[in-house]
Amino acid sequence: MAKACVKCKQRKKKCSGGVPCDYCLKIDEPQGCEYKTRVKSKVAKVTERYILSLKNRIQQLEAQLAKTASEVPENTEQPLTTSDINPLMESENGLEYGFQAPPSKLSTRDRYLGLSSCAQFLKKVKQSLPNSIDANVVASKDCTLAALKVHTEPQIDPFRIEKILNEIIPDFKEARKLIQNASEMIGADYMFIEKDYADITVKKMLDRDQIPKKPEDLLQFTIELLRLMTCLALGSLFDRSNESSRYMGVTFHRASLSLYGSLAYAFDQASSAALVQSLLNMAYFALSQNKTTFAFATVGTAIRTMFTLGYHKKTQSMIENRTFWLCFIYDRLLAVRFGFPLMIGERDINAPIFNEADESQTTVSLDVYHFVAQVKLAMITTQIISKIYMQNPFSFLHNCHAVLKQLKHWFDSLPNELKFDYDDIKTGMIRSTFNLHINYNYSIIITTRPVLLYVVNMIFSNTGDEEKTLEQGQCDLISGLLESCIQAAEIQSRILAKLYYDGKMAVCSFLDCHYIFGATIILILAGYCQMHMEQSVLYSGDIELLFDAINHNLKILQRLSEYNVVARNFNEQLTEFIETMSSKEVVGPLEKEDGQRQNSPLSFSQNFKRQNSTLNDLEEDEKRIFDLDDLAFVDLSHLLNYIDDQFPSTSMVDQFLERDFLSNNCREP
Incomplete structure (x- = not known):
């Protein structure tokens, strides 16, 4: 360094x-x-003569190989590689079949073509022609998408652009403040803004006397203006100094939609990293407005635009590389939170991760650390979706162990600059650091929570005989998995509550409210199950502190509901869920004939009634929840070692979970 x-x-x-x-x-x-x-360049420059000599040598070796093959008895089959069978595929040593034209750099006007396209097939045919044909002629006549498309002047309405600049765009000082708000509250994980974006790009745009006249220049100006509008919309979500900021955010967002509509007439020419980033920003804003369908569709458009630019295969700059991995993170974000299908397959990715994209230099910064760690955690999300929530040939215990092992390795590999003391949380750190730890705990929750669902089903199917349902080994295993799940939910609640009390929470964000929502569901189920099971399987801590954490989450969502439609929606769902769990229809069958036990269904509902009566004392209640001095990070070492030592893949417990749990509670039929 x-x-x-x-x-x-x-x-x-x-x-x-x-x-x-x-x-x-x-x-x-x-x-x-x-x-x-x-970094010293690792790229070796070679002449065309050297390439031809290598090609001749390959032909000689192929001729010798063919001669050797002819001497082998007919009943002896020689294995063929993928390249031998399919000339469209590259060979293992990286050389294409036949002549390979010099690669051309991708620009905003060039489009990526996959091997299955007819134009790419024709290009491969031309490359396989005899060497006597001039390579430059072949390359110039490549039937690519860029050559086939009709170049027309972009149809951008200059009067609409002038109107937005004069009536909607704030002055530079206000615009700079909103951009900084968005960057600080959202973090580098879900938004990319260059360091000098406001001082150079935005200032240059706002200082112009008039908009560009040439169609090409007007197109680029409109693309950058769209990106600015989306940044201003996001910044307005978190502007607490201005009471009208929420309405301005909607105004900026509508202007963004209007600009995007103008660019739709020239989408081929407009496709670029800036356009992809703008679409992702629009999706983030839509999530904050509880517009899930629009967000998913917009992220899909961003990803498919990125595909046409070929960023998943090769990027020419750090901005392009960052744009691709932002698409990857958004894809995983929506897939795991809403159950949507993945749009980016990891087998299709050739682009390196961020810092590896630039071979000329190595960059070390908190921004690099944060983004690389977030990308690697998103890759583990792929494993969670495929191993825990999709059909596969392995057992649940095997898959859960594999995912938790990856999460532990990810956490242990974090640079020291990205770690903090869970017992003494300081909210003065960069928001991206909190995002990492929040996502880490959320990943543990969604990996292990199916076991909690299993225990809930077990309670309702075995009234009063829970202690006879589980053998000792099964009980210990489930206890270990549930302990990690509930502890992660507690830590999640603690971090988010701390951010809220210190005024550092992204109060208009979808993500923070969703994290509270997910953690609260786990804590409610844990408290309910614990009060109906004589056997201490779920929770070894103080049950009153557990309900304190639940009520803190509910109160925070209720406070946020005043100006956050997502928080209002989650608060209504949780309130309805608690009423359902406290209803006579649910708790009635669980009551024993010889009278209610000490932890009765009645006491479960009373915990919430008692706590909800003190909504105005939210700040006073804060002190109690943060008196927990023994709540450290979720250490998965003990659980993983326990599974390795006690439960091999062929154990009865593994079969028990696979048969009774997975088939009914986890995966889709």
């Missing part, structure tokens, strides 16, 4: 060498602290 960060070098300051360094902390720009080190 370089001895001094970029900012200290520019300002000629002594750098402490940390990430972030002391100077960047002093000027309150920790995210801008980065170290860049040049």
Whole structure:
């Protein structure tokens, strides 16, 4: 790593060498602290003559191989590689079948073509023609999508652009503040803004005397204006200094839709990294307005636009690379939270992860650390979806163990700069750091919560005989899985409550409300099941503290409901869920004939009635929930070691879970 960060070098300051360094902390720009080190190029430049010599050598070897094959008895079959069978595929050593034209750089006007396209097939045919044909002639006549498309002037209405600039866009100072709000509250995980975006790009746009006249320049200006409008809409979500900011956010969002409609007439020419980023920003805003269908459709458009640009195969800049992995994160975000199908298959990805994309230099910064860690966690999300919530040939215990092992490795591999003390949470850190730990606990919850559903079903199918249902080994295993699930939900609640009390929560965001919603469901089920099971399977802590955490979550959602439609929706669902779990129809069959036990269904509902009567004392209740000095991070080591030692894949417990649990509670029929 370089001895001094970029900012200290520019300002000629002594750098402490940390990430972030002391100077960047002093000027309150920790995210801008980065170290860049040049790397010697690993690309070897070769001449066309050298390539032809290699090709001749390959032909000689193929001739020798064919001669050897002719001497082998007819009943002896030689294995064929994929490249031998299908000339469309690249061989294992990376050389294509026949002549390979020099690669051309992708631009916003070029389009990616997969091997199954007819134009790509024709290109392969041309490349296989005899060597006497001029390679330049072949390359110039490639029937690619870029060559086939009709180039027409973009039909952008300049009067609409002028109207947006004059009537909707705020002044530079206000625009800069909104952009900074969006960057700080959302984090680098779900939004990409260049460091000097406001001071250079936005200022240049707003300082123009008039919009561009040339159609090509007007198109690029409109694309950048669309991106600015989406950033302003997101920034307005978190602007607490202006009471009308929520309405301005809707105004900015509607203007974004209007600009996007204008670009639809020239979508082929407009497709670019900036357009993809704008679509993702629009999707984030739609989620905050509880517009799930629109968000999913918009992310789908962004991903498919990215596919046409070929970013999943090769990126030419860090911006393109970052744009692709943002699409990947959004794809996993929607898939795991709404059960939507994945749109990006990991087998189709050739693009390196962020910092590996630039071979000329290595960049070290908090932004790089955050984004790479978030991408790797999103990859584990793929495993959660495929192993836990889809049919596969392995047992649940095997899949759960594999996913939890990956999560543990991810957590252990975090740089020290991305870790914090769970017993002393400081909200002054960058929001992206909190996002990582929140997502980590959420991943544990969705991996292990099917076991909680199994226990709920067990209670309702065995009234009063729960302790006879489980053998000791089965009970210990389920207890270990549930302990991790409930502890993750508690930690999730604690972090989010701390952010809320300190004014650091993205109060208009969908994600924070959804995290509270998911954690509260787990805690409600844990409290309910614990009060109806004589055997202590679920929760070993203080039941009163558990209900305190539940009620804190409910009160926070209720407070957020005043200006967050998503929080209002989640609060209504949780309230209805508690009423259902407390109803006579649900708790009646669980009452014993010889009278109610100490932890009766009645006491379950009373816990909420008692706590909800003190809604105005939310700040006072805060002190109790944060008196927990023994709530550390979820350490999966003990559980993983226990499964390895006690429960091999052929054990009775494994078969028990697979037969009675998976078939009924986890996967789709």
